[in-house]
Amino acid sequence: MASYTLPKISDRRRWINVATKRIIGAGGVAVIAAILLIMGYLFWVILPIFESATMERLAVHQGLPIDVLAIDSDDSFETVTLIRANGAVEFRSAATLDVVNQITVSSSSWVEAKRVFPLTDTYVVRDTNDQLSFFRVTHQVRYIDLERSLIQRVERLFEASSFQLPENTEHFDAFRSDEDLRIVARTIDGTIHLVEFEEVEDDFELEFPDENDITGPQGDYYTFFGPRGRFLYDVDRKSGAFRLLLVPSVMRPRIVQTASFANQGEFPTVITPLLGRHSLMVGHDSGMVVQWSLTSSASGSILRPIRSMSFEEPIATLVSEHRRKGFAAISKERTAFLAYTTSNRVLAEIELDKPPQLVAFSPRADRLLTYNGSTLSVIGIENAHPELSWRALWGKVWYEGYEEPIYSWQSSSADTDFEPKFSLTPLLFGTLKAAFYAMIFAIPLAVAGAIYTANFMSAGMRAWVKPGIEIMAALPTVILGFLAGLWLAPIVEDHLTSVLLCFIFLPIGILLFATLWSRLPSRVINSCDGWSAAILIPVLVLLGWLTLSFDQTLANLLFDGDAKSWVYTTVGLEYDQRNALIIGIAMGLAVIPTIFSIAEDAIYGVPQHLVHGSLALGATRWQTLVRVVLLTASPGIFSAIMIGFGRAVGETMIVLMATGNTPIMDLNLFQGMRTFAANIAVEMPESEANSSHFRILFLTALVLFLITFIFNTAAEIVRNRLRTRYGNL
Template sequence: MSIEQTNTVPELDFNTPAQRRLRQARMLKDKLAASGIAIGGISVILAVVMIFFYLLYEVAPLFRSASIEPWGGQQEVSYAVPGQGRTLYLAVEEQAEIGFRATDSGNMVFFDSTSGRILKEEQLPLPAGVDISSFALLSEASQTFALGLSDGSVKVIKHNYKATYPNGKRVLNPELVYPLGEAALPLANGPIEHLTLNQDSDAWSLIALSQGQLTELTLSMNENFLTGEVEIEQSSRTLPTIGVKPTKLLMSPDQRWLMASLPQGKVAVMALGNDPEVTQLVEVSKAEITSFELLLGGSSLIIGDAKGQLSQWFFVRDETNQFQLTHIRSFEHGDSPVSNLTTEQRRKGIITLDADGTLNLYSSTANRNALSEPLFESAADAIALAPRADALLVQHGDRLSFWHVDNEHPEISWSAYWEKVWYEGYAEPEYTWQSSASNNDFEPKYSLMPLAFGTLKAAFYAMLLATPLAICGAIYTAYFMVPAMRRKVKPFIELMEALPTVILGFLAGLWLAPFMEANLAGIFVCLLVIPIAIVLFGFTWNNMPNKIRFLLPDGWDAALLIPVVIIATWIGLALAGPVEHALFGGHMPTWLSNEVGIPYDQRNAMVVGIAMGFAVIPTIFSITEDAIFAVPKHLSYGSLALGATAWQTLTRVVLPTASPGIFSALMIGMGRAVGETMIVLMATGNTPIMDINIFEGMRTLAANIAVEMPESEVGSTHYRTLFLAAFVLFLFTFVVNTLAEAIRQHLRKKYGSL
């Protein structure tokens, strides 16, 4: 064999058919991977954008302005006023198909609301020489009114509508019902000038002003269980005079207060008890009162005056624990006098027609003018709003016009969501969430502040527990722990993340909360004993003889802390009893409530902080540990080689380099805590209160959505408000994550050159 043959290097051919096929396959895989990653990333972005716009789509109707147009939307629906006489009362039934008109001549007319065609007409059988001298409405929702007669008697009438279905077609049959009998009830000795009435269960009360004298008639309906007959017990009494002739009388639904509008913008309040007396004389306006009505539920008084001022008043306890008629809010209004005013039957809404013919729609809770629309050139004679608040009947001169009203969500506004609101029955303005109640005249309270506060409170206490434990644990595991032990500890902690949060919430609510209440002093003793025990053990172990210390392999020292923590916990709980008896009277929660004035709720923020912190720790730990472990070893080796200690290397080299990852871990943990649902749902009292107290509960945005969304009516204000809560949660997460990414990029740029 020649020398040339032995030194020949074999040539490598990278252009063989096999190599070309390999490169083509590799390029195809790279393109497919790149395309898949791009499609996945774009899909995630599109999904987030679609969620954003869907939430916005559901929320947008909340802030849409109200509108009014002729019924049918084409041309004005107008017709001659049916019946004879001056209108005392105008109403529209539930489906807005039938209108009702009561006149001063006793003419009761039911008519088609769109055409004015008379469907049914009745003439009240009044005695000869007796006229209708006054009118009083019990409430818009009750459809019940009273007519005061010139002979001092009263008739109570209700317009009612029965639905029948002949041949499968719905037909409404209007009728007049007499709740207290068809015969007039004697009430006064002369013509009734002003009249008011109210009903509380089976008890009726009627108050009339006649010849300067106030007289009250009380009726109690008692049904005989054996015969079914209804017996009416009557009693009457004379009330104290007000001193000034009133222009209108109103009575509260509980028959506790009589309110009278007086000349010169004043209102007199009389307490109707065993000893009736005038308790207040309030100046409510600088001008004459032109409108004087009770809002839905009868708790609030709505007053309009000749200068165009519109205000709301209700009773509030003062410093002496006495009820005082208090000014709550004024509504934005023009200068034209309020000539007509009516209220909604199912919401706290107010509808006015001014002397210049301008229609205004208000919501008392939201303090919002939803619509201001000129309908006529002068004042109207009467207005009536349908029970569903979607139809408006207006008498203007000798014509009736019928309008369609679109005002779906008047009870909300920016101030109702994010500012304090003075609700009926409250002593002062407050942040309150209460979306439902058992009565029909309930005032919904949609303040999002308690929910946002509860969300941040739960996340704060969870992060307060999780952050130091997770980060310190990750630092020790990634930097100081031996690899053999790290391979056991890290998967075990990450496995904690697989535990369903519903299980954590279940354990927190049914076991941890009662345990903490029974051992509250022991918890705080343990918080002192465990750190002291760890420090003492560390000091003792560090000063042990080398032959004892070297019995344990290097890096396994942390395993010795497990029995130390267990023993310290046992000692802390054992010391709790004597400490609690010596310092807290035997029961720390009771001592906190009675002596310190700090309320204690069994399911509180402390329970949530521990349970939710337990759920957040694995997330923060895993990302932080990976970030620290991923710091290039040559950086730490170089630092150690230059004489730095392990601790100096950690604080000045490793942690700054890993800071972007650590910050990302904190933000992801924060997002997890903010969006957590089941733990806060099961481990708190779900009370939407604003209290930083760690021993009080809270309600978060996510938990509130989970609790109330199944019960909300689709398309209702409550339903859309829950979507607004989700939108707020989405924006909060988006803003926090965007800010976190900006800070993370800044940290990466700052420490990336190490």
């Protein structure tokens, strides 16, 4: 047998081959490295969400005055503020607790000091003559000769005027809005004295009050204002019985609820309002802390328990944060617990040396101050994202003001009393809903079009159709979204009856036309073989035009004149102009080129000997298509569908512009949704760096990546099985 020796390749060709191999390999490594870097950065941003909170004793200061009524600090924790019974406000260095400033506010001695709700810098003090005075504490940062300095100021309000409490006042509270000042005082005999000063200003005296007395039960009661000063809580500290009063005006209060905070016969030990006072935290000797929140009912807003936490030690003190829904619970066994209501978690704990007389958070909740006699302890807190947990992100959460637990995404609120809501479930639902309706629209058209183009269309027409559809894939989705939102959505709304009936009339019309076409002479049919789709175009245009032209007639005949009203009254579905129907059409058009191109290549690439063999054995063209071609091409068709699904899941601009971006969970075809991708595009520019909102947006990006990864992996597994099963045909 003759032997052959392959000719040697030239050195130039060898170097080109080596260089090409190295470049391709480097490109592959670079792609993998880029993906790993992206994943690494996502995890680097996301992981702090799930870091545990910590509490650490930073300092213990001795030798403080023993007449402190209230403690506070500035925003950056440079100064600790002590309000003393001698009528002075003392400012001390947070680092050393040395006195840096002391301002005498009153010559009278004070017996009680508290904040004016809902302000954090304004205090009301009660002196030995039962007179209330008001002042504001501010910390101003100034730069003098490029040197930073912190200046403390105490400003008497209302021209240093005071309000005389009724005789034998046991408890009082004050509320101030932009214009009004309200005061409530409860006397030993059970009388609740309500006072309102209207149109108050800092530089004018308090005068001409509206006053009213309410008769209440006697006992050790704790009476204070609720949200926006329109509610009044009247609580018996011993039995836990309470009355909730609605106070639209001090002259027209009324009781809306009478109930008890007692938990299975166990009376509360301490009651403290949360930020905004929409909720009250009620502690018990069993260590249980129950959150009671104002929720809607048939008779109006009432208090209702919405969650509970167990600390396993008797609760002695509760104190809430200034800006969040967190709180500290201090047990009778001197353990300080840090907890958060929304995530329903106990975050950290630390042992205290002594039971504190006063407890306060710093404004940023990064310090906890405990005062006991002459000792002040400073506890450092690391607690950046207490509101987040897996349960809060994916489960139902019972938020303040809601009748039941819900899934909700609302990254900002109109009122600082309420907190953002970060449930990812509505966004996941919206992402899958948008992809689902887009695929319902795209798969039949794309796959059926690919089958016809590859098997029945003439070569000349295919040379125009296939490149034309593939060029559609290059159309910017922002244009599709713009057209869908501003042009298509109003047309669909105005002609809803016609649009819905088109999905019925067009298929029926095609079948009727095909039936009539099949009855034509064979000579005519054969002369147009492969071009029947072009002949069908005028038929489709005519059917669509006729349906739109008789829109109102069809609406009168089928939907009592208005399809939107009929759908709402009959089925109970509301109609929103930018809805899932618009998204299905617009995003379906964006996905069709991808599915069509890949599926058509798979079908067209089926070996012709299989087709010819089937036909030679007597099978018809349709039998050959169904039993040979589609089975052989099924891996490619399935891959095309899954790639199209991944394209739909990650779509941004069409969903952003053509839907209402409302994060609701409703399968209603006529309602909108919000997707992961659109949410990131909308909210990322507005999020604060390293905030909970910022990190959650990166978490949604990771979830979106995992969704596409899971579906693509599953698609690859199925495609390989289909190839193994039908690849040997």
